[in-house]
Amino acid sequence: MMNDWDVIVVGAGPAGIKAGEELAKRRLKTLVIDRKQEIGAPKRCGEGLSDRWVTVSGLKPDPTWARQYINGAILISPKGKKIVIDSEKMGRTGYIIERKMFEKFLAANAIRAGAKFLLKTNVEDLVMEDGFVKGVVANNMGDTLELRSKVVVAADGVDSRIGRMAGLNTLLPLAEMDSGFQYEMAGVDLLDPHKMELYFGKSVAPRGYVWVFPKGEDVANVGVGISGTDEKTAREYLDRWLENNKRFENASIIEVNAGGIPVTKPVDEFVGNGILLTGDAARMVNPIHGGGMGTALEAGGMLADVIKEAIEENNVSKEKLKKFQDIWMEKHGKEFANVLKVRHFFEKLNDEQLEAIADIVVKGKISPDVFVELSHGQGLGKIAKGIIKSSPSIAKLIFEFIKR
Numbered sequence: 455m456m457n458d459w460d461v462i463v464v465g466a467g468p469a470g471i472k473a474g475e476e477l478a479k480r481r482l483k484t485l486v487i488d489r490k491q492e493i494g495a496p497k498r499c500g501e502g503l504s505d506r507w508v509t510v511s512g513l514k515p516d517p518t519w520a521r522q523y524i525n526g527a528i529l530i531s532p533k534g535k536k537i538v539i540d541s542e543k544m545g546r547t548g549y550i551i552e553r554k555m556f557e558k559f560l561a562a563n564a565i566r567a568g569a570k571f572l573l574k575t576n577v578e579d580l581v582m583e584d585g586f587v588k589g590v591v592a593n594n595m596g597d598t599l600e601l602r603s604k605v606v607v608a609a610d611g612v613d614s615r616i617g618r619m620a621g622l623n624t625l626l627p628l629a630e631m632d633s634g635f636q637y638e639m640a641g642v643d644l645l646d647p648h649k650m651e652l653y654f655g656k657s658v659a660p661r662g663y664v665w666v667f668p669k670g671e672d673v674a675n676v677g678v679g680i681s682g683t684d685e686k687t688a689r690e691y692l693d694r695w696l697e698n699n700k701r702f703e704n705a706s707i708i709e710v711n712a713g714g715i716p717v718t719k720p721v722d723e724f725v726g727n728g729i730l731l732t733g734d735a736a737r738m739v740n741p742i743h744g745g746g747m748g749t750a751l752e753a754g755g756m757l758a759d760v761i762k763e764a765i766e767e768n769n770v771s772k773e774k775l776k777k778f779q780d781i782w783m784e785k786h787g788k789e790f791a792n793v794l795k796v797r798h799f800f801e802k803l804n805d806e807q808l809e810a811i812a813d814i815v816v817k818g819k820i821s822p823d824v825f826v827e828l829s830h831g832q833g834l835g836k837i838a839k840g841i842i843k844s845s846p847s848i849a850k851l852i853f854e855f856i857k858r
């Protein structure tokens with residue numbers, strides 16, 4: 455194993471693999487390390503990926519991983535009202551992917567670009583010199599390796615420890631974390647095999663939702679995300695929901711997945727001397743639906759440009775690398791702050807209030823498209839105007855909230 459890299463990327467999830475590819479494309483000697491023995495497995499994901507991110511990542515949907523075309527969603531209120539969103543007409547389609555294949559596909563692209571991968575290798579420490587990160591100390595199947603680099607990219611996911619080792623504050627309070635639990639199931643009676651189903655309600659999933667993401671005519675990821683502070687586990691909510699749902703009577707489990715989802719704002723500092731954080735490690739996750747693959751992929755190109763310039767100028771200081779944070783925040787900072795605000799608003803609503811909002815959409819007073827806007831941090835004003843006659847108290851709540 456060569457011991458002198460331009461960049462070492464810790465973590466071969468979507469963030470780390472794409473960073474590896476983009477860095478290698480810029481002719482930087484890049485090593486991507488992961489503690490897993492297989493890229494893409496185990497998956498911790500509902501596997502929903504919008505077309506927007508496929509395009510931004512310079513990819514074309516490939517049958518090896520683009521498993522099911524998705525043209526919309528069906529939202530189900532606590533009392534069972536169905537709101538159908540036709541996202542095709544909005545130009546916002548997507549896929550439920552086969553993530554294991556997707557990550558291997560991405561990794562093959564990165565390797566073709568010149569990146570090297572080292573698996574079954576746990577990064578245990580950083581090499582620090584004169585206040586700069588200069589590499590990593592890793593355990594490769596029992597052997598200790600000290601690998602040196604000009605820059606380290608921490609793409610080590612939601613439970614990131616690398617940033618903290620470099621002195622960055624990556625503390626994630628439990629209340630800002632969602633706990634996700636999912637079964638991939640076959641024999642599922644889907645409402646529409648090309649639409650995601652999302653179920654809301656305090657007893658269904660407090661602060662979150664149950665999702666059914668189709669992966670075929672009768673195969674789906676069926677999962678739930680709830681607050682990390684809930685007394686009950688996500689699994690308890692999902693099992694109870696499935697028991698109460700006759701449509702799943704003939705379904706059975708083909709895979710079990712679980713994991714944490716950071717539904718909070720990005721970390722205050724993505725960068726330090728010789729190090730930067732990306733993907734879930736930097737909390738680049740949409741805090742309303744918990745999707746983080748897209749932004750993780752997109753960040754690869756952004757950080758590679760910044761690192762290339764920093765290395766060429768022989769200046770990998772925090773000040774220089776901060777350009778990555780500035781670019782990312784410029785693109786997503788305001789939107790994600792608004793999304794977080796929308797989420798905090800919806801958290802406060804009880805089932806009756808959620809039902810009242812569903813009611814005005816079902817009665818055609820506002821378009822179902824408003825729910826897509828909400829996931830981008832907008833649309834609360836539209837709901838307030840639509841609901842002002844039927845539920846003035848909710849409209850008042852929204853107006854007060856918007857003013858804050």
Ligand SMILES: Cc1cc2nc3c(=O)[nH]c(=O)nc-3n(C[C@H](O)[C@H](O)[C@H](O)COP(=O)(O)OP(=O)(O)OC[C@H]3O[C@@H](n4cnc5c(N)ncnc54)[C@H](O)[C@@H]3O)c2cc1C
Pocket residue numbers: 464465466467468469470487488489490498499500501502503575576577578609610611612614615634635636677711712713714715732733734735739744745746747748750
């Ligand atoms: C239940 C659930 C459902 C989800 N559904 C969706 C969805 O439908 N759509 C979506 O876009 N997002 C979804 N997400 C979120 C999405 O999975 C993450 O946002 C995404 O994986 C972030 O990519 P990443 O590369 O930053 O981190 P990860 O994919 O977590 O990759 C981090 C990698 O770092 C490695 N690593 C960590 N520490 C070390 C170390 N010390 N040494 C070596 N390797 C290390 C890990 O093994 C891992 O491979 C979901 C998450 C969960 C938990």
